[in-house]
Amino acid sequence: MKVLIVEDEKSLRETMAAFLQKQDFVCETADSYFVAEDKLAAFEYDIIILDITLPDGNGLDLLSTIKTLENNTGILVVSARNSLDDKIRGLDLGADDYITKPFHLSELNSRIRAVLRRRKFNGTKELTFAEFRLLPEKREVFIHHKKLELTPKEYELLLYFLTNKNRVLTRQSIAEHLWGDYMDMADRFDFVYTHLNNLRKKIRKAGGNDYIKTVYGVGYKLETE
Amino acid sequence: MKLLHKINQRYLISSAIVLLVGLVIFYFLINNIASREILEGLHASETRIVHELGKHETVPHLYPLIEVKPTSKTGPAYVKDTTIFDPVEKENEVFKELNTFRKINGQNYHIIIRALAVEKKDIVSSIFLSIAVIFLLLVGTLYFINKKTTATVWLPFYQNLAILKKFSLKENRKVFLHQTGITEFDELNKAVSGLTEKVRADYLSLKEFTENASHEIQTPLSVILMNLEEILQQNLPEKELTKIYQAYEAARRLSSLNSHLLLLTKIENGQFEAENTVLNDVIPLRLEAFQPLIKSAGLHANLVIKGIFQVKMHKVLVDILINNLLSNAIKHNRKGGEIRITISENLLEVCNPGIPEPLDEKEIFNRFVKKGSKGLGLGLAIAKRICDTHHLHLRYAFAENRHCFTVTREGVGR
Numbered sequence: 001m002k003v004l005i006v007e008d009e010k011s012l013r014e015t016m017a018a019f020l021q022k023q024d025f026v027c028e029t030a031d032s033y034f035v036a037e038d039k040l041a042a043f044e045y046d047i048i049i050l051d052i053t054l055p056d057g058n059g060l061d062l063l064s065t066i067k068t069l070e071n072n073t074g075i076l077v078v079s080a081r082n083s084l085d086d087k088i089r090g091l092d093l094g095a096d097d098y099i100t101k102p103f104h105l106s107e108l109n110s111r112i113r114a115v116l117r118r119r120k121f122n123g124t125k126e127l128t129f130a131e132f133r134l135l136p137e138k139r140e141v142f143i144h145h146k147k148l149e150l151t152p153k154e155y156e157l158l159l160y161f162l163t164n165k166n167r168v169l170t171r172q173s174i175a176e177h178l179w180g181d182y183m184d185m186a187d188r189f190d191f192v193y194t195h196l197n198n199l200r201k202k203i204r205k206a207g208g209n210d211y212i213k214t215v216y217g218v219g220y221k222l223e224t225e
Numbered sequence: 226m227k228l229l230h231k232i233n234q235r236y237l238i239s240s241a242i243v244l245l246v247g248l249v250i251f252y253f254l255i256n257n258i259a260s261r262e263i264l265e266g267l268h269a270s271e272t273r274i275v276h277e278l279g280k281h282e283t284v285p286h287l288y289p290l291i292e293v294k295p296t297s298k299t300g301p302a303y304v305k306d307t308t309i310f311d312p313v314e315k316e317n318e319v320f321k322e323l324n325t326f327r328k329i330n331g332q333n334y335h336i337i338i339r340a341l342a343v344e345k346k347d348i349v350s351s352i353f354l355s356i357a358v359i360f361l362l363l364v365g366t367l368y369f370i371n372k373k374t375t376a377t378v379w380l381p382f383y384q385n386l387a388i389l390k391k392f393s394l395k396e397n398r399k400v401f402l403h404q405t406g407i408t409e410f411d412e413l414n415k416a417v418s419g420l421t422e423k424v425r426a427d428y429l430s431l432k433e434f435t436e437n438a439s440h441e442i443q444t445p446l447s448v449i450l451m452n453l454e455e456i457l458q459q460n461l462p463e464k465e466l467t468k469i470y471q472a473y474e475a476a477r478r479l480s481s482l483n484s485h486l487l488l489l490t491k492i493e494n495g496q497f498e499a500e501n502t503v504l505n506d507v508i509p510l511r512l513e514a515f516q517p518l519i520k521s522a523g524l525h526a527n528l529v530i531k532g533i534f535q536v537k538m539h540k541v542l543v544d545i546l547i548n549n550l551l552s553n554a555i556k557h558n559r560k561g562g563e564i565r566i567t568i569s570e571n572l573l574e575v576c577n578p579g580i581p582e583p584l585d586e587k588e589i590f591n592r593f594v595k596k597g598s599k600g601l602g603l604g605l606a607i608a609k610r611i612c613d614t615h616h617l618h619l620r621y622a623f624a625e626n627r628h629c630f631t632v633t634r635e636g637v638g639r
Contacts, residue, residue, distance in 0.1 A: 011448040015455065080443040102447035102480050105454055153514070168457050170470075172477045179514075194517040218457060218470045 001116065002026045004045045006036040006062070007078070008055050016049065019105045020112075033057030040065060046120065047074040047112055052090070063093040074115040078103075104173040106164040113163045129162055129224070131208050143208040153178055154199045161212060161222040170219040196220065229371050229379075240363055244356045251352045259343045260321065264304065267323040270338045278329045289320060292337040299326045299333060306342060319344055381405035385414060392421060394428045432490065439487045446480045485603045488545075489592075492610045497539035499615070504534040504543070505568055511547045512566070515555065523561050532570035538615050546611045549604040550575045550630055557628065565627075576629040583623030590619070605630075 003025045007013040010031070017027040028043070030036035033056045040048075040062070048066065052059030059077065066073055077090040080101040087098045096115040099108065117125060117136055127134040133142040139155055141148040150158065160169065160177050174192045200210050211222050226234075274291065277284045284293055289309050302325040311318045320339040327334050381403045392400055400421045402414040453473040457466065491497065512519075512526055519526055536543065554564045554577040567574040588594055590609040595602040608630075612619040616635040621628070 009444050009448065012444070012451065015448070015451045019451075019455065080440045080447075100484075101443040102450045105451055153517075170454070170457065170473065170477075172474070173454075190521065191518050194521045198517060215466075216463065217467055 001046045004048045005029045007051045044071050049076050051078045067094045074119045106169050106173050110163045143206045148206050165222050165224050168215050168221045248352050255348050263321050263340045267338050289339050294335045296333050296335040439483050449476045497542050499537040502543045507543050515551050526564040529567045534568050542611050546608050549608040571634045573632040576627045579628050586621045
């Protein structure tokens with residue numbers, strides 16, 4: 001999978017690139033509108049991570065350039081402005097998703113995977129891991145071919161773990177993934193804990209192994225080893 | 226006290242003093258003129274009587290006006306006031322009397338001539354009466370003029386005042402004041418217009434600055450958070466992990482605080498478009514989302530629907546409002562307590578038992594008031610702001626050991 005990161009902030013660009021490389025992506029970066037336009041003309045990407053506030057132009061304008069290329073590229077818009085207008089405009093112009101700074105890398109990963117699933121495999125691809133089989137299109141999960149009855153939040157939680165295997169997911173990151181930015185922080189950890197416990201119980205009851213380990217005081221991690 | 230009343234009061238008080246001084250002056254003046262006239266008359270009469278006596282040696286006796294008595298006494302003439310019973314008027318009257326002693330044709334006469342004096346109390350009362358009438362006329366005229374001027378001269382002033390009373394920075398509108406055609410008012414208008422314009426400009430630039438600063442903070446925060454998150458992925462000893470996690474959590478908190486403050490700004494700026502939303506549809510969904518938490522806290526929720534509450538509000542804001550009220554009711558609940566949600570046509574009420582004493586109603590909606598919770602202290606402030614900007618009232622009440630938050634429509638009684 002080939003990804004282009006368009007981001008003017010050096011440190012962010014490098015961190016994202018390093019992270020995505022670890023996730024087996026082939027990464028290219030652009031630090032300006034100009035460079036991005038150049039690269040888009042020369043190469044084809046599976047997904048573009050696009051910061052809309054660039055020093056030499058508005059990232060939203062790049063969207064139309066990308067669209068004229070007609071090459072089934074997924075676009076994830078990144079903005080420091082949590083503004084609905086930008087979001088709606090971005091999505092109208094053909095972006096697949098929108099993410100606001102600051103975001104978790106696990107969240108970025110999860111969003112990229114979701115975009116790719118929709119774009120590249122038309123949502124039909126299933127996600128498998130050990131005894132788990134997950135059908136994103138139907139939002140169904142099977143353990144040893146037995147259907148697991150999950151609430152929407154539990155399903156999302158499991159998917160989040162499965163797309164971020166072997167990564168410590170902090171409680172904050174999970175809470176934000178499930179409920180967005182605006183829930184008061186005090187509730188969220190209890191929330192995460194409650195949902196996770198319910199999920200674990202259901203998995204165990206269905207005969208699955210509990211791969212989710214608690215990283216004390218920090219969060220949780222789905223371990224494959 | 227109104228300016229007009231104040232001016233009129235001064236005016237009337239000084240008029241009253243001037244009139245009182247006038248009364249005294251008038252009294253002495255009139256008294257003086259009257260006595261002089263009477264005296265002149267008395268002397269004229271005396272001259273005529275002396276003339277008559279010289280010619281006919283007798284004059285008609287006209288008591289009490291004229292008395293002529295032969296006498297052996299002589300002396301200078303004198304004037305005095307006497308009180309005599311007047312048989313015609315049948316009462317005591319004050320007379321001015323002139324006494325002279327004359328030798329006419331070898332005979333000494335004592336001539337007494339009297340004239341009715343103008344009584345002092347008559348003078349006083351008549352002057353007082355006329356002054357009182359003048360004073361009343363003055364008051365009446367003033368009242369009339371005031372009424373007229375309030376309706377005409379002061380009208381633009383009051384109109385401008387009404388405009389200024391409505392002035393709000395949040396509405397982001399220029400203030401247009403009426404021209405009054407009165408120099409003082411127009412100058413005031415100019416000063417006030419300049420002032421509001423400056424306040425508005427300062428407010429806008431401050432707001433812009435805050436917004437930009439908030440947005441600018443997000444990028445460095447992203448750098449911090451991403452890098453900390455990556456360090457957390459490494460297999461570090463627990464001690465180090467805890468330290469990094471603490472730094473990470475603090476940065477998260479900062480970021481969350483920032484985005485909440487930005488949310489508040491956005492609500493105040495009206496950047497959320499209103500759409501018709503039925504609270505009855507939203508609340509069950511929110512309740513369901515909270516269900517695991519409610520259950521794990523050993524609480525139970527009761528939803529009582531008495532009517533359909535429809536609001537004009539962006540869906541995101543409705544969610545935030547309901548979330549904040551519900552999470553507040555969960556957070557500050559008693560173990561095993563109830564969350565009672567009542568919806569009617571004009572009311573949404575969320576009640577829960579909690580600490581057995583009422584909270585400070587004025588304080589709880591302020592920013593950063595936490596009351597023993599670990600949150601940011603912005604939940605209720607945001608809920609309040611959302612209500613305020615959507616013609617709704619958010620109120621707090623404590624009754625029967627229950628803390629209740631109610632959302633009502635503006636202008637609709639509870």
